[in-house]
Amino acid sequence: MSAAFNTQRVIEVIGRTIAPVVGDTVAATTGLMHCRRLGINDGTISSADLDRLLASVERWLTVFVGNQAASKAVAKVRRALLSEDAP
Amino acid sequence: MTHSRRLDAVFAALMLAVAALFLPRLFVGDSSFFRRTLDERAVLVIGSLVKLACLFVAALWAGRIVPHFEPGNPARPAWRLMQLGFGCYFVAQLTLSSLNLTLAKPPFPSPADALFLLATGLLIASLALAVRVYVGEHPEGSPGLVLAPACTALVVLAAFDYWLLRPIVHAEAPTPEIVANVAYPVFDSVLLVLAVTLLRITLHFRGGHIWRVWLTLLAGFVFLCVGDIAFAFLSTMGMSHLDPIMDVMFVWSYALLARGILYQHELFAV
Numbered sequence: 001m002s003a004a005f006n007t008q009r010v011i012e013v014i015g016r017t018i019a020p021v022v023g024d025t026v027a028a029t030t031g032l033m034h035c036r037r038l039g040i041n042d043g044t045i046s047s048a049d050l051d052r053l054l055a056s057v058e059r060w061l062t063v064f065v066g067n068q069a070a071s072k073a074v075a076k077v078r079r080a081l082l083s084e085d086a087p
Numbered sequence: 088m089t090h091s092r093r094l095d096a097v098f099a100a101l102m103l104a105v106a107a108l109f110l111p112r113l114f115v116g117d118s119s120f121f122r123r124t125l126d127e128r129a130v131l132v133i134g135s136l137v138k139l140a141c142l143f144v145a146a147l148w149a150g151r152i153v154p155h156f157e158p159g160n161p162a163r164p165a166w167r168l169m170q171l172g173f174g175c176y177f178v179a180q181l182t183l184s185s186l187n188l189t190l191a192k193p194p195f196p197s198p199a200d201a202l203f204l205l206a207t208g209l210l211i212a213s214l215a216l217a218v219r220v221y222v223g224e225h226p227e228g229s230p231g232l233v234l235a236p237a238c239t240a241l242v243v244l245a246a247f248d249y250w251l252l253r254p255i256v257h258a259e260a261p262t263p264e265i266v267a268n269v270a271y272p273v274f275d276s277v278l279l280v281l282a283v284t285l286l287r288i289t290l291h292f293r294g295g296h297i298w299r300v301w302l303t304l305l306a307g308f309v310f311l312c313v314g315d316i317a318f319a320f321l322s323t324m325g326m327s328h329l330d331p332i333m334d335v336m337f338v339w340s341y342a343l344l345a346r347g348i349l350y351q352h353e354l355f356a357v
Binding site: 019020021022023024025026027060062063064065066067068069 | 155161224291292293295
């Protein structure tokens with residue numbers, strides 16, 4: 001995984017991936033909400049911060065969809081980000 | 088057609104079939120068809136089987152949901168309590184159906200009523216926990232989010248209960264019967280307040296799978312509460328000719344609750 005990701009892009013991918021489960025309204029705000037909670041305000045996000053962000057989203061999702069489904073959803077986000085990042 | 092859509096069709100067909108079978112009794116109950124073919128006993132057997140099947144599915148699949156929420160997950164106890172609540176409802180319905188089919192005049196209240204009230208208590212605890220957990224994790228999570236709908240529902244239902252319970256309390260009936268007829272609406276009102284509160288919380292999830300789960304479950308709880316409240320009022324007033332309406336409400340309630348639980352279970356296959 002590369003060192004930095006575009007924060008807006010990460011938020012979009014999170015929203016797109018979890019929208020079928022949580023609906024468009026919540027999906028659109030989830031990434032941003034978790035970024036704010038973690039103090040991620042920059043335009044780019046480091047690999048370490050991405051891990052923290054996805055862990056935070058996963059913890060939040062487990063309450064609604066259970067642990068396994070939350071892990072699967074976050075893995076999907078990670079895969080999507082990696083594939084978009086690939087040359 | 089997906090598996091989920093097929094299940095939707097099965098549940099919709101079941102609910103419509105029960106309504107088509109039971110409701111005409113209100114208008115043409117004296118016809119030879121309802122006296123000979125679909126008599127009271129046949130209706131009782133069909134209604135009992137459908138209710139038991141739905142409650143069995145709800146309890147079994149609620150139990151299958153629990154392991155998906157690992158120990159330490161704050162939502163796990165809510166699903167465990169829901170499983171116990173539906174299980175208790177199943178035993179209560181089994182007891183009631185057995186009494187109705189074996190005794191000419193089943194007692195009221197009976198052990199089944201104690202079980203129904205216990206089951207409602209378990210579901211109240213489950214929804215209360217779900218409200219607490221969901222508010223904590225909501226994007227706009229704050230007590231204010233739920234206070235307004237909860238208070239509104241509480242005031243409306245308290246006024247309704249006051250109007251409803253007065254004739255029940257003053258009815259010339261044995262004390263245990265009055266106590267049971269008061270307990271049902273009171274328990275159900277608490278359940279309805281929690282259902283309205285959860286509806287407010289899950290409104291933000293509309294369009295998503297979680298919204299479908301809770302909307303279906305909450306519709307089931309609404310039919311359950313309306314059925315219970317109507318039962319308490321109509322039985323006290325001696326209006327047993329309206330029983331088919333309550334039967335349909337309970338079947339619809341249990342069917343919706345079972346479908347809601349299955350929706351939640353479908354989430355894990357995504």
